Amino acid sequence: MDRLTALLDRFRVRTRLFHTGKLCGRSTFEPLPGRAFLHVLRRGEMEVRHRPGDTDVPRFHLAEPTLLLYPRPVHHQFVNPPEDGSDFTCATLDFDGGERNPIVQSLPSLVRVPLDTVEGLRPALDLLFAEADHVRCGSRVLADRLFEVVLIQLLRWIIDHPAEVGVTSGLIMGLSDPRLAKALVALHRSPYEDWSLARMASTAGMSRSAFAAAFKDATGTTPAAYLTDWRLSLGASMMRSGRPVNLIATELGFASASSFSKAFRQRMGVSPRKWLAESV
Template sequence: MSSDALQPLFERFRLHAQTFFTGNLCAVASFDQPKDHGHLHLVKAGRGEIRYQGGRKALRIEGPGLLFYPRNLPHHLVPEGPEGLDLVCATITFGTGVGCPLALALPEVMHLGVDRVGPLAELIFQEAFAGAEGRQAVVDRLCEVVMVHFVRQALLAGHTHAGLLAGLVHPQLRNALMAVHAEPARDWSLEDLAATAGMSRSAFAALFKQTLGLTPGEHLARFRIATAQERLARGIPLKVVAFDVGYGSSTALSRAFRELTGQSPRAWLQGQRG
């Protein structure tokens, strides 16, 4: 098993960025995407602030920086001064359906200085503000690399005290989570996972629930269904997906799918396509 705790997640859940604005912003812009979308703002130059609803404190913008909203958090981007804000904006998705565990584990708002991603930010700005053909495709892919930096930073800095990332940095829970994410189809028992973590059953179960907010069985079920949704969205047949994620039949997967999402796989997939 790889020692990279993030690799199984990036393999199973599609990280997708789509640039929708590049240039100078001189008026207020509002952002309120569907709940399964996030936003990435890469500020090249300028001053302003980000304002929120409900009395949340505004966030100042002073020069270059990277701002990331993993999940939909309605906000208003307000430039200041005649120079406005030079920036690149993209929508971000981590998987589909019940949501990638990574997106759910990240803080609501994340901020990185351009120095934290080295020459990557400068390369994005060069591509975004140039006139080369195919520049959006290049910027989209580079933004996806930026997202890996944000996730890595959250993992290393311990920005979350509960949830998946907290589990992945825990010296004992980490091994059990990596094992589940690498082999979701395996018939995992509580004893198996506790042994992987080097703990007793009771101590493991209590620590897991305290750290992730879910029991090991609940996390496994959600991870399986999230993985199934990703594969169904790619056009893989239900029978094949059922085997891939550890259910003995398409009927068993459909039952578990409905229990978690309230929909059959077919109904959910039709909604995604719509």
């Protein structure tokens, strides 16, 4: 079962290579709105520092090749030897919807995974490093695309190993359960359909009571609330692309534009029009 494609089709992520090579001394990455980072430590040792309260670990030492994913804006600093430094390849990430992106919402503020832990990752990284390290026709564009491949492989691994990166609830936990994943994938693919609790439970192959309890335990919310949030997140993304509210309401299964606007205001605290004006 493909648990990621429907998500990534609806909420795309764009990656952009911005550094390859050594980092010496202190390197600081500021938390800019909508800016996420994916760092690949290829060789060397260093200390990673965070501001108190931003992550579960204020500082830690790295001594092996590691992936560091910051899905949300987090101030972080790499402290390397002043001359020899450590070898990195780094990219910025732009998730559609920013912090309201369902994938971003379901991840911790830092994901730290040794490279050799993710099965099948090495071939993609070898291609990425080859393109990042040599200036050839299209190398920057190809490196950007290969970073997307690395990110997708990492997300695929996280879904199968949520506890190892500190995920305890949310979308990722739902997708990690084969039964719940059947219902979630169906919701993601066809949010406009009439999804009653009975239909969701049937899709998962469970009774209504068992499905509702398992869904709440895994995701931290009810099936109905999740469906509404998914539709509204899609609606927000569609509004940013210029789609009119009346068409969005129809495509997402709302009875009317006014019912969409009412639900949007209840979840976001402002009307769709005001939200769109403030998000531009």
